[in-house]
Amino acid sequence: xxxxxxxxxxxxxxxxxxxxxxxxxxxxxxxxxxxxxxxxxxxxxxxxxxxxxxxxxxxxxxxxxxxxxxxxxxxxxxxxxxxxxxxxxxxxxxxxxxxxxxxxxxxxxxxxxxxx
Amino acid sequence: xxxxxxxxxxxxxxxxxxxxxxxxxxxxxxxxxxxxxxxxxxxxxxxxxxxxxxxxxxxxxxxxxxxxxxxxxxxxxxxxxxxxxxxxxxxxxxxxxxxxxxxxxxxxx
Numbered sequence: 001x002x003x004x005x006x007x008x009x010x011x012x013x014x015x016x017x018x019x020x021x022x023x024x025x026x027x028x029x030x031x032x033x034x035x036x037x038x039x040x041x042x043x044x045x046x047x048x049x050x051x052x053x054x055x056x057x058x059x060x061x062x063x064x065x066x067x068x069x070x071x072x073x074x075x076x077x078x079x080x081x082x083x084x085x086x087x088x089x090x091x092x093x094x095x096x097x098x099x100x101x102x103x104x105x106x107x108x109x110x111x112x113x114x115x116x
Numbered sequence: 117x118x119x120x121x122x123x124x125x126x127x128x129x130x131x132x133x134x135x136x137x138x139x140x141x142x143x144x145x146x147x148x149x150x151x152x153x154x155x156x157x158x159x160x161x162x163x164x165x166x167x168x169x170x171x172x173x174x175x176x177x178x179x180x181x182x183x184x185x186x187x188x189x190x191x192x193x194x195x196x197x198x199x200x201x202x203x204x205x206x207x208x209x210x211x212x213x214x215x216x217x218x219x220x221x222x223x224x225x
Binding site: 033035037044045046047050059061062095102103104105106107108109 | 117150152154156161162163164167168171173203205207212213214215216217218219
């Protein structure tokens, strides 16, 4: 069974940083492209970033480029999202997502709140 | 980045049929966009309903179907049930980057 468990969310002031983690199991993590998707309060889903299986290729939404960094540790089956220079508008639930044989699996999400 | 458009809200009667659509600002939606449809209920993570235009997951009720319609991806619900009231999101791929539609709030009333 595919499982994705996010952690690391919390309350941070504008300009601060957070590091999100996603522990993955139930599939071959090192071979799988991974994504982060966020959802602001009462808002829709927004794709944030992706990384390929060996970590050599990444891509970001324009809204987070230069501030967020996606990475992975295949030895630990863990995906990360380092979020710097956070803004109030970054407040959202962040989902760890994997696409396997066409199907997209979601974690339950972790809430990051940016507020003074 | 591309913009993906969906109807903001739709209403369907119990037992009725409704079609949600998903358009792309770059032109017609094709198989190369690998269209997905997700269902999300309040407080829950999204759940995959349809992938690659027409394919269903094992948990997708038979009353849901996907297609391409008039240059858009479409999700048709035939025989709506009260439990189908939810937010529905489409997803299109653009060279491995994803863009979600704004979502359609479906009311069964």
